[in-house]
Amino acid sequence: MSDFLATLAAQLPHGTLRPANPGELDDPRGRHEGQALAVARPASTLEVSTILKACNQASVSVVPLGGGTGLVLGQVAHDGPAPLVISLERMTAIRAIYPSENVIVAEAGAILADVQNAAQGVDRLFPLSLAAEGSARIGGNLATNAGGLNVLRYGNARDLCLGLEAVLPDGSIWNGLKRLRKDNTGYDLKNLMIGSEGTLGIITAAALRLFPQPTGEAAAFFVVPDPQAALDLLALARAQLGETISAFELISGVGLDFLTETLPDLRQPFAVRPEWCVLIDVGTSGALDPFVMLEDLFTAAFTAGLASDGVIAKSGSERAEFWAVRESIPEANRRIGSISSHDISVPLSTIPAFIPEGIAALRELGDVRVNCFGHLGDGNLHYNVFPAKGRDRREYEDIRAEVKRTVHDLVHAYDGSVSAEHGIGRLKVEDLERYQDPVKLAAMRAIKKALDPNGIMNPGAVLRI
Template identity: 60%
Template sequence: MGDLKSVDGAFKTRLRAVLPEQVFRPLTPTYQEEPRGMFHGSGGLVLAPSSTNDVSLVIQECAAARIPVIPFGGGTGLVGGQVMPGAAPVILSLERMSRIRDVHPSENVLVAEAGAILADVLAAAQAAGRLFPLSLASEGSCHIGGCLSTNAGGVNVLRYGSARDLCLGVEAVLPDGSIHHGLKRLRKDNTGFDLRALLCGAEGTLGVITAASLRLYPRPARQGTALLTVRDPAAAMDLLALAQERMGQGISAFELIKGTGLDFLKASGLGGAQPFASRPDWSVLIEIGLGLTQDPEAELAAVFTEAERIGLSHDGVIAQSSGQRDALWKLREEIPLANKTIGAISSHDISLPLSAIADFLTEADAALARVGSFRINAFGHLGDGNLHYNVFPPDGQVATDFVKMRQMVRDVVYGLVQQFDGSFSAEHGIGRLKPGELQRYGDPARLEAMRKIKDALDPLGIMNPGVIFSQA
C-alpha cells in the first residue's frame, strides 16, 4: 500500500459533510467480487455519485487523504480490475450516472454517461435508426464507462473496431479532481495529446471516465448469418479472405469455433440444438450486413459454393430467419458459459497476426501435449486475430487437480504468443491478473513511458493501485 491509507471513520464523517446522503451505498458482495472468483475485496466505502461534480469532489477528498479509488462499473471485467484485495478503498460506482444525454442521428453521435448499461446505449441508438456496434455477451449488465476503460472488443471489431475506436471524446475526472471536458463530437481534432485515447484502455488508473461521445453507424439494411464447417484453422483464414474478396467491409463478424466447444455445450446442456449431424472439428460463424439491393443469403451461399469447390468447407447452415440467426449465435455466445461449467485449468485472451494463427494453434497444442494431457478449446474473433485459447483437464478430471501446472501452462502459451509477435492480452485488459506478464513480455521503453505517464497524472498513486502496474 505504500503511503496509501484505508477508509476510516474520520474519512467517512468528512465525506458525509460534503456529499448528499444518496451517494452512500451499502457494501454488498456485488462490490467485493468478480466473475472468475480470483480476487475478493476486503472492505471499503461504496460511493455512487450522480454528477461529474460529485465525482470530482470524491476524488479531491481521496487525494487529500491518500485513499485509493477503485472505479466500479457493471462488475463484469475478467481480470480483477474492479476489486482490490487487502485494503479498504473508496469503491466509486458510476451506477447512478446512467443517462443518455444526447443523440445526434445526423452526426452519427450519441452522448452517454459512464454508468449507462451497454444494452441501453444499443437501444437508444436503434431508436434513432442508428447502430452502436459494440457487441458483448455481458451487454445487459456492463457499463459503457467500463467498456471504454478496458477498451472492450467483442464480435464486431473486424468491421467497426474496439471501444476506443468507437469513442470520439470523453468527459473524465483526473486524479487531482480536475475535470477534463472532452465531450467533443469531432472526427478531427489535431490539437496535441489525445487524452481520449489515453483514458480508453487505462483501466481506471489515470482517471474516471464520467461520460463519452460515441460513434454511431447506419444500420445495415439486410443481415445474413451462416455457420460453415472448415477443414482446419488455415482453411478458415482462406475462407475469410474469400469472403472479404466478395463482400469487402460487409463482414461484421467472423468467429472460429473448435469442435471441443460444441462438445462442451452439449455436455453442459447449453447452446440449444446443434445444426450438424456429425460434429465438425472446426467451423466459422459469419455475420454480414449489406445494403437494400443486396441479398445476404445469396452472398453467403455463393461464398460456401466456392469454398466447397476449392476444399475449404464441406457443410454449412445459412440462417433463413431471425430465429435461425439467434440459434446460430447462441452456439457461439454460450461457449464461455460451457467453459465455466467444465472448468478451465488456465484461460488465455490472446491476439496474433492473422497469418500466424494456424501455425500457433498447431504448435501450442503440440507444446502442451508434451507436458501433459489436456483438452483445448480455442475459439474467438478470428477476423481480428483475437483467440480465447483455453486449457482444460482430460475428461473425468477437474481443474483443481492441475493447480500446480497452471503457471507452466501459461508460460507455454504466452511464450509461444511472444514468439509469434502476438499479445497475451487482447480484449480483457491487464487488471490485477496480468501485471507480471506485462513486465515479462512488454517492451521496456513502452513500459517506462507508461510508468512516467502514470506518475505524472497520478503522483499519489490513488487510482486503482495494483492494476496494470504491480503494487509496490
C-alpha cells in the first residue's frame, strides 16, 4: 500500500497527502475511532478526479470527509481495511453569486456559516441552519440531505440545491452545475447524489438557492400543556401566520433540566420549568410586524387553552438568546451522555400518541430519562434516551441495543422513519435492512453496483453489498 501512496503522491501537488491527525476521524459522540491509510486534501475538482481514478484502478476504498459532524458514522471508517480519506477542507471557494437569480455557487468544502455570510453580503438568505453550521461543510450537508431548523419553511438541503458538480468513482467529472429551476432532461442525477452519503461519488460544488432577507424577525416561547396542544398550536399558527413561520420547535422539560444541570449559566426563558414548550420563529417582509403577529397568536392560543404562558423576544439579542436555548440542547445531551440517540420522524398527527407510548415502553427496560425535542413542524423528533440522574450511560450497555430496537420498532409501527435527517451512515445499516421496503433496497443496490462496480466509495455506509 505504500507503493500506491507513493504513486498517487507523484500525481498530485506536494503536500496533498498527509497522515490523519489525532481524533480527526473519530465519531463526534465519542464511541468510535476512525482510521485512514492517509488523508488526501485536494484543492480542485481535477485533483479529486485524479485521486478517485487511481483508487478505482487499485481497488482502494475511499471515505469522503466534510466537516466530520455527522452523527451516524458515515464519515467514520472504524473497522475493515483502512481507506483513503478524501477531505474537502481546501475546496472552500465561493465561486459566484447571482443576486438577481437568488443563486450562490459554492465548493463542497465551504463551511455552511461562510455560505450564509456570503449570501448575507448581497442581502440574501441561505436558510439551511444547523447547530454545527460553524464547522459543517456544504458538501456534507448535501451528501446527507441535512435538515435543520428551517425545513418547515424552506425545505431540506435537497430543496435548496439547483445543480451539482461531482466526481464519480471512476474519476469522471459530472458537470451538472446548472442554475436552472426547470430542467426536465432525463434521470435526476442531482437528487440521486444528494443523500447518497458519499457512496456514489464525491460532490465538489453546488449551485444553491437564496432567498430575500426577511425585513422583520421575531421569536417566542409558548408554554403548552402537552404535545397535542403543541400540534394544535402549530395548526393555529399556520392559519394566522401562514408562510412567515420559519421554525416551530418542541422542547421538553427534560431538555430544560439538562440545560440547568450542565449549562447553569445559560439564561432560560421561564423561572418555573414547564413540562413542554415550543419555540416559534417568524420572518416577515414589508410592513408586517412579527412582534404583533406573535402577540396576536398568543392571545388566540391562550383563549383556546393551547398556551398558558409565553414570552416574546423584544430585540434581536433576545431572539438570539431564545435560539441559544434550543441550540444548546445537543451540547447538554452530549455532557449527560446518551444511552441511545434516535433521529426519527412520524406522521404529524401521530406525534401526541407516539411520545408517551415510547416513554412507557422504554421505562419498562430500565430507569431512564427521555429527552424528546425537535422540529415539530416537519415531524422530525430527536428522541434520545439517557441514564437516570446520577448514573452513567456505561451502566446501561446491556440494554442499549434493546433501547434502540424498542424506539425504532415503534417508529416503524407508526409508519415513520428511523432516520429523519442524519442519514444512515454505518450506524443504521441494519435498521435500513430491517425496516425499508425490499424493492427499494434492491433498486439502491443496483444503482450502487452500476455507478461503483468496484465498491470503493464509502464501503460499509448505507448499504451492505
